[in-house]
Amino acid sequence: MGNGSNNGTPHIELRLLSQPRYLCGARQMVSAIAKRIGFGDLECSQIALAVDEALANIMKHGYEGRPDGPIWLRVWPISGSGDESRCSDAEEGEPARGLRIIIEDEAQQVDPSKIQSRDLAEIRPGGLGVHIIRHVMDECRYEKRRRKGMRLTLEKCVVTMADEGDEQIEA
Amino acid sequence: MASGESRLRVQKENDVTQVEFVDRNILDEANIQQIGDEISALIDAEADPKILINFSNVDHLSSAALGTLITLNTKVKGKGGELRLTNIDPQIYEVFVITKLNRLFQIYDTAEQALGAF
Numbered sequence: 001m002g003n004g005s006n007n008g009t010p011h012i013e014l015r016l017l018s019q020p021r022y023l024c025g026a027r028q029m030v031s032a033i034a035k036r037i038g039f040g041d042l043e044c045s046q047i048a049l050a051v052d053e054a055l056a057n058i059m060k061h062g063y064e065g066r067p068d069g070p071i072w073l074r075v076w077p078i079s080g081s082g083d084e085s086r087c088s089d090a091e092e093g094e095p096a097r098g099l100r101i102i103i104e105d106e107a108q109q110v111d112p113s114k115i116q117s118r119d120l121a122e123i124r125p126g127g128l129g130v131h132i133i134r135h136v137m138d139e140c141r142y143e144k145r146r147r148k149g150m151r152l153t154l155e156k157c158v159v160t161m162a163d164e165g166d167e168q169i170e171a
Numbered sequence: 172m173a174s175g176e177s178r179l180r181v182q183k184e185n186d187v188t189q190v191e192f193v194d195r196n197i198l199d200e201a202n203i204q205q206i207g208d209e210i211s212a213l214i215d216a217e218a219d220p221k222i223l224i225n226f227s228n229v230d231h232l233s234s235a236a237l238g239t240l241i242t243l244n245t246k247v248k249g250k251g252g253e254l255r256l257t258n259i260d261p262q263i264y265e266v267f268v269i270t271k272l273n274r275l276f277q278i279y280d281t282a283e284q285a286l287g288a289f
Binding site for chain 1: 196200201231238239241242270
């Protein structure tokens, strides 16, 4: 059983086997939750895509096509918490401003520093998934789990009108 | 896709082979191998392939599908043909932009525009 790095109980937890036919269901679940949290259509699509790419990587590379590998996908709401961090764990009853998604597996471990996107100037198949994940999510962190497998933490916050104003000022 | 049934709708107009997809989740990891093989066979069947892939019925595109499109594009060009893409949803088009593959592929808003450009 996976053991996420979050202390709080996940609000949603999905366990699936490493079979590509279940990607569709995971995408739709995550997209629907993101929509309910307040993300726009494009951001919902981005979050679903990131989850899809992460799961597909685990199935293809982590488990090397094995159909019986367990994967855990857990979701927490997160909220804004002042100046130091854009997003943090949402307190009970506090409105969510984003999502933290943690995906864990028991597949072969990889040095997180080796998980990188490739040079996009090379036109060839493969290696685009990690680039897409890092591009569409605010936070993307790979870690080795203690005994076996990997943990991927993804975060994305809803962009508000105020955020857009701040970004314009910073720019 | 486990079955051997085609997931493509194919029609030929003049000398252009037009390809559409049967279901909306078709271009994910579960189906992409079969889809790639089917379109590859269409390319093999033409001496000077002109292929138009219509994404009007697609709501998800994975990096695996992008990889397949790169392979198909290389194959078409190797035979002196042309591959064009059309009717790509803005959310899917963004994936092309993120990966800078919008610069590689010839992408048209409508099938009519794409057909007119062959």
